[in-house]
Amino acid sequence: MPELPEVETIVRDLRLKVLQRTFIDIWTDAEKLIKFPAFPKFKKEIIGLKVEGVNRRGKNIIFELSERRILLVHLKMTGHLLLGKWRKTGALWRSEVSGPMQDDPTNRFLHLIFWLDSGQMIALSDMRKFAKVELRKASEFYSSKYFKDLGPEPLSKSFSSKELGERIQKRKRKIKQILMDQSVIAGIGNIYADEILWQAKISPFRPAESLSFWEVEDLCSAMKEVLKKAVAAKGSSVSDYRTLSGEKGKFQEIRKVYRKEGERCPKCGEKIKRQKIGGRSAHFCPKCQK
DNA sequence: AGTTGTGTTGAAGA
DNA sequence: ATCTTCAACACAAC
Numbered sequence: 001m002p003e004l005p006e007v008e009t010i011v012r013d014l015r016l017k018v019l020q021r022t023f024i025d026i027w028t029d030a031e032k033l034i035k036f037p038a039f040p041k042f043k044k045e046i047i048g049l050k051v052e053g054v055n056r057r058g059k060n061i062i063f064e065l066s067e068r069r070i071l072l073v074h075l076k077m078t079g080h081l082l083l084g085k086w087r088k089t090g091a092l093w094r095s096e097v098s099g100p101m102q103d104d105p106t107n108r109f110l111h112l113i114f115w116l117d118s119g120q121m122i123a124l125s126d127m128r129k130f131a132k133v134e135l136r137k138a139s140e141f142y143s144s145k146y147f148k149d150l151g152p153e154p155l156s157k158s159f160s161s162k163e164l165g166e167r168i169q170k171r172k173r174k175i176k177q178i179l180m181d182q183s184v185i186a187g188i189g190n191i192y193a194d195e196i197l198w199q200a201k202i203s204p205f206r207p208a209e210s211l212s213f214w215e216v217e218d219l220c221s222a223m224k225e226v227l228k229k230a231v232a233a234k235g236s237s238v239s240d241y242r243t244l245s246g247e248k249g250k251f252q253e254i255r256k257v258y259r260k261e262g263e264r265c266p267k268c269g270e271k272i273k274r275q276k277i278g279g280r281s282a283h284f285c286p287k288c289q290k
Numbered sequence: 291a292g293t294t295g296t297g298t299t300g301a302a303g304a
Numbered sequence: 305a306t307c308t309t310c311a312a313c314a315c316a317a318c
Contacts, residue, residue, distance in 0.1 A: 001297060032312090059298080077297050078314085109314095128313045130298070173307080182299085190297060239296080278308080280297070 002075040003059060004154070004187030005230035005251065006241045010081055011056040013244040014063075017083055021116040022050045030111040033124070036134040046071065046114075046135055058150045058186030070141050072134040073124070078240040079131035082107060082123045093123070100246035107246045127240060150186045154223050155231075161220035168208040168216070175211065175219075176204035176277050188223075191236055191258045194283045196226045198257045198265075203289045204282040229254070257283040 002010070023046050031039040046065075053064035061081070063071035073081065084101050086093040093110045095101035112124040112133065124131060134141075141147055151167065152159050167184050168175070178184050179193040188196070197204050200222035202215055211219065235241055235249035238259060242248060256266055260283060261274040270287035 003298095074298085076299070076312095126313095127315065128296095130312065130314095132299085180298090281295090 001077055001189055001191060001239070002080065002241050003189040003192050004227055006235035006249065007056050007059050007061060007075070008231050009234045009249065010244055011054050011061055014054040017120070017244070018051050018054065018116060018122065020050060021118050023047055023114055024117050025115040026113060028112045030129050033112055033129060033131055034133050036136065042135050057147070058182055059189070064138065068138045070136055070138045072136065072141065074132040076130035076132065078128045079124060079126035080240065080242045081244060082125055082242070082246055083120055083244045084123070085119070085121055086110065086113070086123065100242070104242070104246060106240050106242060149183050151182060151184045152186065154185050154187060155227055161217040164220045165213070165216040168211065171208040173208060174204060174277055175202060175206045175208045176282050178208040190280055191238065191255070192226060192230065194258045195255055196222045198284060198289060199226055201288050201290060204277055204284050257285065259283060
């Protein structure tokens with residue numbers, strides 16, 4: 001699931017590879033992925049635009065293009081971007097280079113392809129076709145409700161436990177749900193919510209407003225620490241996420257609780273439990289998370 | 291072989 | 305306002 005660390009990894013790699021490149025053609029077999037404008041117009045408009053910047057906001061990938069346009073990509077659950085070269089053989093696209101692009105089935109769900117003037121291609125592989133792709137005028141996008149409603153970036157230097165406290169106090173929902181609310185903090189999903197709460201020794205069931213000053217401080221530092229470690233590990237590939245080159249991240253190897261029901265807590269040895277909170281699985285240690 | 295679990299977001303319903 | 309449910313979609317595991 002691409003959350004902040006996964007999207008950050010993709011954005012950093014894109015910056016190294018596609019700056020100053022121009023889109024020369026696109027293809028899709030799933031026009032519904034393009035939410036705005038409708039596919040024929042999207043295709044006509046993006047051809048000839050140059051990539052001048054690539055940024056991340058929450059879980060959103062924002063390509064800054066020439067003509068003051070932006071290309072927005074949200075990968076949702078099973079989407080990931082790949083950079084490479086493919087050839088169409090029958091119904092499916094086959095990578096021209098061997099390795100994970102060819103061998104890993106996760107990298108074979110190509111539903112949208114961009115050709116660049118460098119000869120490289122950017123492909124969106126998305127088993128469930130939930131991803132969102134939009135081409136908009138930058139001014140309209142940055143002033144949109146969608147963009148303005150995103151909460152602060154947890155890894156920005158200015159994000160402090162004071163701000164976190166202000167944003168979660170008086171909120172009655174469970175802290176796990178608050179952490180995943182993109183309008184409270186941007187970029188955290190199920191994996192990192194569970195990992196952060198374990199690290200901070202806070203139960204996912206606690207009403208957000210019940211956290212003490214010190215617990216908010218612990219939560220804030222756990223958040224920064226876990227997310228930074230995950231970025232350094234190039235994200236988590238528990239299931240579908242892959243890097244631009246089609247490889248798995250490494251954070252799943254060092255995660256402590258997410259999808260580890262029945263295993264031992266690394267801190268106290270108690271068995272990790274799994275329980276639904278608002279329809280989502282929460283993984284936690286019932287002994288050391290209070 | 292049908293059922294369930296998977297998680298992000300936004301919309302709809304309570 | 306705040307919360308819950310569902311839909312979008314497709315596959316693996318049971």
